[in-house]
Amino acid sequence: AIYDMEVVLKKSDDNGETWDEGTLLVPSRDTSTSFTYMLPAVTSAGGYVYVSYQDYNGATYDHYFKFSQDSGNGWSDEYTVTDDHNLNYAKMDLTIDEDGKTYFGYSDDTNIAEEEAEDNDIFIRATIDGYPTNPTINLDGGSDDWDWPGEFNPDNSPVTWEDSGENGASKSFAEAIEDGLQEAIDNEDTFVDEYGVEMANITLTVTSDTDGRVGFSELKIEYTVDFIVDQDLLVTRLNSLVDGTDDSETTAETKFSVSSSTNGKVILKDLKIVTAEADLEITQMDFSNSSPKEGNDLVITVHIRNTGEGDASADITCWYDGDNEIGSRTLTGIESGNTETISITWEDIPAGNYEVTASIVDSVPKDTSQGDEDTISQSINIASADPEITTEFSFDGIAVEGSEIGWSLSIENEGDKYGNIKAYIYENEEDEDNLVYESPVTKIDVDVTKGFSGSWLAKSDVDEFYLKIVDTDDDEVLNGEGDGEYLDVSVQKMPKLTVSNIEWVDEDDNPITSFSEGTVAYAKIYILNEGSFDVTASVELKLTKSDKKIVPTPAYGANINFNGDTETILMINDEYPKAVFNSEGQLGFTGSWIVDIKMSNIIAKNSEEQIWDSEELVFTNKNYRVEVFEPPNLSLTQFTANRVDIGEGEAVTFTIVISNDGEAEATGNIQILQGGSVVGTTSFTAPGYDSIAVTYDWSVPGNYDGEVNLKAQIDPNSVNPPGGPEDRVTDDFQTLTLNVEGTVNVKPASESGTGTGALIVPLIVFVVLIAGFGGVYVMYRRSQPSAEETDSFGDMGGLPEQPPIAAPQPEQPPAAAPPPPQPEQPPAAAPPQGTLLSITVPEGAQPGQ
Incomplete structure (x- = not known):
């Protein structure tokens, strides 16, 4: 069978004893299947009613809801709770709390766990938290009639809108209704109902800077209907009544019967029977501001004088530039001989020069002598004006990369005209992809500040915001001298x-x-x-x-x-x-x-x-x-030179090989020693289980001839890491001897007499000791020390430079007689300049002997 499934709501006003006929909320969407059960649920509180249901749209079984803010009299559009819900017969339930927040609970077969097997999960969704901020209500399309500063929440509501200046009201509710009716009349947006009465639909426009709800309850409107009675017929009937009254009666009584096809109340009062005609004239018209500016309100005050015999009322209408109606008002109770005033407000005045006219368009009783005195005109110049916007922007704390940060924007109008504005905030520059916030159209009156707020996910690549305030009336940018403005943004990064x-x-x-x-x-x-x-x-x-x-x-x-x-x-x-x-x-x-x-x-x-x-x-x-x-195990396995026969003052290159039989790589220094003194140092890095060769260039000192004994050894204090217990110092050095061919002149001992050198040394020491001063100190080393103990070069580098010494003379043949002895020098002869002692070096002696 095919079933026609619909959602119908019935309600009771007497705790369920009786029920109304029901309201069709959801008509049948699909009659092609027999297994679509809509499974509705309902909840209500404080005048809010929510109804949820499931429906088949031809592909999925999604959940929907509608809500009412007036106990079920009016209903919203349909809203979707789920998206691509495939599970049929999945009943949704819902509840509402005292603040009007509604919760929806339902099951869904969405595989959120990404498992192989299907799973059914329970979801709860809720209406969004929050209350409206800076809500406004407008009934006539002009300036706001009701404006609540800040958040409108259960702590400060409900409020009663009745009189002007109370509870956020810019004008009384009655005045707002009258202005709304007048706007409908001005815009020819009225209709005549079945009873012949001209009617109008007044729209209450509610705005708010943030999401939220503004509800209305106990709307009570009392209004006065002016019945226009055909005067001639009334006079005829009244005259007939009077004529039929006994002459002895001073008054005549009659009865007015009022009937209506609907419930209501009609009050008849202030019925006046005036037998005299009215004679009215406009004597004066005043403006509340002689130099008004565009966008402001201008109050027009009209003075009407009654020169007739009886009291009168008059309907006054104002125009500008001939046919542009400003407004109409009725002035009652103009007593004979008096002048009364009535004021009409010209709202949101435009810039320019205008002729303002006020006229008496009707009166009770009729003014049969109407003429030029019933109209008055006056010129006024309205200066152009613009809103002037100043802004203040701030974050609610420190903006940190990757975190939400709240922000606040206040916009003040310091200009001469209100502005209908929209605020845009972009990251870095104006680009649709960079949009952070777009405000609703907001009216800001002169000397009024409006606040906006939101949140932003801080990004490290954003160092400024671009703020643009646009006048929606002419698309002009109002801030930053017409170009918008850039706001510095400092996004911090958390310590890491x-x-x-x-x-x-x-x-x-x-x-x-x-x-x-x-x-x-x-x-x-x-x-x-x-x-x-x-x-x-x-x-x-x-x-x-x-x-x-x-x-x-x-x-x-x-x-x-x-x-x-x-x-x-x-x-x-x-x-x-x-x-x-x-x-x-x-x-x-x-x-x-x-x-x-x-x-x-x-x-x-x-x-x-x-x-x-x-x-x-x-x-x-x-x-x-x-x-x-494991520690290194070092040994110096080779110490060689590129040549061992070398001349004095020439360079030689040493090659030194270090072996590492340990696991750890080792670094350190190799010292080159001569006679125990370090004459050179070079570094090395020896990998584990490997050997390394290093080279070192060295120059032989000048003025030397003979053998030079050198030693290369690993400096144990420089080795890192230190060697282990198997590392022996006995294999950490090698020695090398160089043969130096020099130019030192040596005089054989045979030429200076046997034993001369041996006598000279003790003599010098004795002289030094006797003299008691250290001016001259001569050391004479008679024997060549070992290579491990003594530097072959001794202290040659520290001695003063000596005169050249003659090379040793070749040995003379044995038969040759010795040269004759030198003649004794005269005692008076001075020693050679700079000579302290003459030493004869035996033939073949080494330096230091």
Whole structure:
């Protein structure tokens, strides 16, 4: 069978004893199937009624709802609760709280868990929280008739709109109704009902800066109907009544009967029977402002004088420029001989020069002598004016990247005219994709400030907002001298401490690249604050491997400065953390150690920027490792030169080979020694289980002839990491002898007499000791020291330069007689200048002998 499913609402006003005929809310949408059950549900509170139901649209079984704000008399359009709901017979239930917030509960087969099997889940949706901000009500299309500043919520409502100036009312409700009726008449937006009465639909336009609801209840309107009675007929009937009255009666009585086809109340009052005709004239017209400006209201006051015999009333209408009606009012109770005034407000006046005319268009009784005195005209110049907008924008706190931040915008009109405006806020520049906020059209009167607010998801690439305030009447931009304005936006980044690098150095700040037992290393830890806040933090560090731990000294530091967007090298108490790699006999010491760094207690230097919980903001880093190897085992296996026969003052290149039989790579220095003194140093890096050759260039000193004994050895104090127990110092050196061919002149001992040199040395020492001063000190070394103890060059570099010494003479043949002895010098002869002592060097002697 095919069923015609519909949703019908019935209501009772007497707790269910009787029910109305029902209201069709949802007609049948689909009559092609027999299994569409709409399963309606209803809830109500405080005059709000919500009805939900399920309906088939040809593809899905979605849930919908309608609501009423007047206890079910009027209903909203249809709204969708679900989207592509495929589960039929899924009843929805709903409830409403005392504030009017409604909750919808239903089941859905949407596979939100992304499992293979289908699942049915229960969902709850609710109407949006919030109350209207700065709500307004308008009945005539002009300025707002009711304007509530700020939020309109249950704490300050309901209010009664009755008199002007109370509870947000700009004018009384009666005046607003009259203005709405007048606007309908002016716009010819009226109709005549079945009883011949001219009627009008008045629209109450409600606006608000934010989402919310404004409800109306207990609307009560009392109005006066002026019955226009045919005067001639009334006079005829009254005269007939009087004529039929006994002459003895001073008064005649009659009865007025009023009937109506609907419930209501009609009050007849102030019925006056005037036998005299009216004689009215307009004597004067005044303006409330002689120099008005565009957009303001102008009050026109008309003075009417009654020169007739009886009281009268008059209908007054004002126009500008002939046929543009401003408004009409009725002035009653104009007593004979008196002048009365009536005021008509010209709202939202336009700029320009205008002729304003006021006329008596009708009167009771009739003024049969109407003429020019019933009309008056007067010119007025209305200056052009514009709204002048000033703005103030602020965030509700510190904008932090990736977080919602509330903002507030206040717009004040300091100009001479109201403005109908819209506010636009963009990120960085005006672009539809950058739109942050677009306000509803809002009227801002002169000297009035309107507030707007919202929230924004802060982004690091946004450094300014573009704010544009547009006059919707002419599309002119009102702020920033007609170009809009840019607002500085400072988006901060939360503190984020990361370890960007770790360098290990020795006490002389030399890099350490290999670690083993006994290594002492200092950690240069580079910590980057990726946030924008300047902070202090506590840092705690240790090295861990399984259940083992190395605690550096110092291992903890507090109140360490980390400036925003800055990389800082960690120093605790003005020193780098020092780690000593000492196994203390533990097994499993070698291998990979984790550098464990914890950064906590993060506090903003500026206390006003402390927007995070310092106990929750903690950073750790375990990304860096230290590989600890078995200690190096070094030996110096080779010390050679590119040549061993060399001339004095020439250069020689040494090649030195270091072998490392240990696992850890080692660095250190090699010393070149001559007679125990270091004459050269070069560095080396020896990989584990490998050997390395280094070279060193050295120059032989001048003025030398003979052998030079050299020694190359590993400086044990420079080796890092230190060698292990198997590393012996006995294989840490090698020696080398160079043959130097020099130009030193040597005089054989045979030419100066036997034993002369041996006598000269003691004599000099004796003379020095007797003299008691150290002016001359001569050392004479008779024997050549060993290569390990004595530098072959001795102290040659420190002695004053000596005159050239003759080369040794070749040995004379044995048969040759010795040269004759030199003649004795005269005693008076002066010694040669600069000569203290003449020494004869035996033939073949080494330097230092």
